[in-house]
Amino acid sequence: MSFIKSPLQKAESAIAQADAVLIGAGAGLSTAAGINYGGPDFEKAFADMIARYGFTDLYTSSFYPFRSEEEKWAYWSRHIDYARFAPEGKPLYKHLLEMIQGKDYFVITTNVDGQFVKAGFDPDKVFEVQGDYGLMQCATACHPKRYNNESLVKQMVAEQKDCRIPSSLVPRCPVCGGPMEINVRKDRYFVEDDRWHQQAERYYAFLEKSLGKGKLALIEYGVGFNTPTIIRFPFERMAAKYSDVTLIRINKDYRDCQTPGIKHFIGLKTI
Numbered sequence: 001m002s003f004i005k006s007p008l009q010k011a012e013s014a015i016a017q018a019d020a021v022l023i024g025a026g027a028g029l030s031t032a033a034g035i036n037y038g039g040p041d042f043e044k045a046f047a048d049m050i051a052r053y054g055f056t057d058l059y060t061s062s063f064y065p066f067r068s069e070e071e072k073w074a075y076w077s078r079h080i081d082y083a084r085f086a087p088e089g090k091p092l093y094k095h096l097l098e099m100i101q102g103k104d105y106f107v108i109t110t111n112v113d114g115q116f117v118k119a120g121f122d123p124d125k126v127f128e129v130q131g132d133y134g135l136m137q138c139a140t141a142c143h144p145k146r147y148n149n150e151s152l153v154k155q156m157v158a159e160q161k162d163c164r165i166p167s168s169l170v171p172r173c174p175v176c177g178g179p180m181e182i183n184v185r186k187d188r189y190f191v192e193d194d195r196w197h198q199q200a201e202r203y204y205a206f207l208e209k210s211l212g213k214g215k216l217a218l219i220e221y222g223v224g225f226n227t228p229t230i231i232r233f234p235f236e237r238m239a240a241k242y243s244d245v246t247l248i249r250i251n252k253d254y255r256d257c258q259t260p261g262i263k264h265f266i267g268l269k270t271i
């Protein structure tokens, strides 16, 4: 029997003692949860497109310059269905929710796969900064609106042949008539609608009422260096500035801190 706590036990007691919990999640969380952008699952689901286009994984394939809207949406509908609609709420996300049960919480994530809400997190407490595969928008952002794409995506998946959807299913912007895009931030045309801004305000309101006003646990899961200015660096700054903030960093590869002066830090490979 030992009285020395393991890092996981330290993290659990920091969460138990916290007045509030802020979760920040990146791609590494969904990978750890089992949504595989490469490997056998991907190879099985995309065999025809791998043969045709030479795709190696679902991340690099999303940059492929398709020659027509019919080909583009054949691919994207499959990508969205595979990563966003088909997976159930994953056990790892549910486990995270159990860990913070009864706590005042908020989630900020760069993930676009809708897993937090599927696992039972309150949609009003989840800020999906970089968009959502389940939404689409005008490709040139001519108007600030996002549209649900689930039924259209399912239809595109069902009716595509030879890596093309029927031309009648190609979505067009209801305002300018131009092409549509997935609502995922990749250029200056990313649409932030009323709902996006509402969630951004809720995130800042949560920080306002939690920082320096009691114990706050930050759980950062699977955030690397693709977009570190959204979650990783701000979380480090909060932990360095406020002595009652504990930063729990869960990361397979990058557990080091760049910011000096953090009093309470716990690094974990997994939970």
Ligand SMILES: [Zn+2]
Pocket: 138, 139, 140, 141, 142, 143, 173, 174, 175, 176, 177, 178
């Ligand atoms: Zn438009």
